[in-house]
Amino acid sequence: MTYMGKPYYPLWLDNLADDVTLEAAAMDGTACGAEDVRSILVAARQEYEHQEFNYAGPCAENSFLEDYSSSVRGMPTGVVVLVTFNAARQTQHVVVNHRPRSAMLQFSRLMLEKFAGTRYAKHWQDTP
């Protein structure tokens, strides 16, 4: 996981608000709460075979943008993540966008496999 040739770690992931929310192109519904959001994001990161960041930095007044290329089970996947902070500078809202459509649907199926039988599975059920 590199940005400008150096290792990169998303610090916002360690600074989630208690009532943080997560939405995504590959999900239905909204995941709520630090425990749920962290569990989903950590699982998602395990599926990436690499992450090459084109940009990771401030966006507008209180947001942070990540724009990276990855691959999941050999399929090239582009990702844009928008993180919005609250007044206490904690991560309040996360939106994760995978593309193209085939990669987004593959990712959704993978997450359903991963979370089958858990309370999180509802976000990926019925993925075609």
Add this chain to the structure above:
Amino acid sequence: MASTYMGKPYYPAWLDNLADDVTGEGPAWDGAIQGATAVHEVVVAAKEIYEFQDFHYAGPCGESSFLEDYTSSVRGALLYVIVLVTFNAAGKAQRLVVNHRPRSSVLVLSRVMLERFAGTPLAKHWEGTP
């Protein structure tokens, strides 16, 4: 179709400033749409398909990008959208990434776009939508 930001009509100025070799990508289609004519045609079609656009933010992002964050709907399905526009050194829109969510609404939009572009060279981007 009403398109408003902070209570006022909004028009994306970048749409009239596309680089000749601009690309358009997103979770609602496969492949990258290439070139100003094709990207313009697809964006205009999507705007016609949206039932409204209610912008929460439209402004700079980083040094050379522009972000739009809006809510919309397509055939009654709520659609949340984040658009990332990256400019080239000449200030023209070089790369467009249109991010729709949630998944069910992405697929509704993809099917509607396939209907809209059926029989055209652009249809390939939405063919195979489940």
